[in-house]
Amino acid sequence: MATVFESLDDTVLRAYLFWVAVLTAKMLLMSPLTSLTRVRKMAFANPEDSGAVSRKLKPKLDDPDVERVRRAHLNDLENILPFFVIGFLYLLTNPAPSLAVNLFRLVAASRIVHTLVYAVVVIPQPARFLAFMGAMVPTVYMTVTTILHFL
């Protein structure tokens, strides 16, 4: 068995697993949010989708509300998925448990707020910028810590 796994702290690992599952749930909700927005705005991406509603309806790929939700979803892929990976690698660097748990909480809360102010109720900047940074800064910290640890 690889020795890097030996230092894994059970409490911190459970916190990681919990927050990863919560953020996965948040990400999965973006699909029905996109679908609901497509129905509300009657803006479907494919002819077989718009055609299922009405033969006269044409696909529409530039609805601003639908594209906003899609950008929020893509932003999740760009930030949450790398966090899932680097969050676990960071655990293998033997971090202080309370620091690690609080970083996971900060990332999770920030990404939930990011979705709310981006795709649910649009709030003027710098709301989205701060929510983005609340997840980006701890993720960068974990990444740099991991690189230096396994150098």
Next chain:
Amino acid sequence: MATVFESLDDTVLRAYLFWVAVLTAKMLLMSPLTSLTRVRKMAFANPEDSGAVSRKLKPKLDDPDVERVRRAHLNDLENILPFFVIGFLYLLTNPAPSLAVNLFRLVAASRIVHTLVYAVVVIPQPARFLAFMGAMVPTVYMTVTTILHFL
């Protein structure tokens, strides 16, 4: 060693690893499928790509067939990658082995069918909707199970 890993069942883990590798292969095939469609429709995204074919050819970003394959690929990122993560976390909740293995099979089969009816041979709805749900419902079930387990 963290105790959460102790309950990991070898048979279920091997089933997880196999289906994850199969779905990775499926996802990787989306890149050559996009490239082939770009060549077939002569719709390249970058001037250095279209220019390599003919100096007169301009980039084209709105070809419906290319965009369809790209949407199918993005849909894979949105659904298969979170499944990779939550599928493993779900294994740590000590599930019934036969249930877990069948959920993995259902997700994998559904996502393969999703690609076929979306990007290879377009089949009228609700084909794509059902294939999408065949993966989404078990993924949501695993996510909720994991959240409740590590609460």
Next chain:
Amino acid sequence: MATVFESLDDTVLRAYLFWVAVLTAKMLLMSPLTSLTRVRKMAFANPEDSGAVSRKLKPKLDDPDVERVRRAHLNDLENILPFFVIGFLYLLTNPAPSLAVNLFRLVAASRIVHTLVYAVVVIPQPARFLAFMGAMVPTVYMTVTTILHFL
């Protein structure tokens, strides 16, 4: 404890963890690169972003330089994230350590070059094609090896 983890080689695992962290850092840099390009070209995606600069500025979704960086970022999600998963699974197939470490190095170097020639300094084809293949070919090899191992 699952027996599949027993064969994990510590040296190879550390190489994997290091290169995954490096590629995560590379991916995270795509967000500020997009933001910088948006500011340089004054092409913001959302009215609350352009409005924060000037009330007269309208959102702009088709700037070629911004879209190029976004395509490079999406290409990372499509290729680097599956590599993170399959790279670890490949380690569980008990590969020759030197082969595994060199495959990781090849993927990492190729993806860094891919970003440079795609989104930083545009270099004519086949530069981007070769960089893409330098990561795709080893990733496919690892995927096929993993499928056959856990069949």
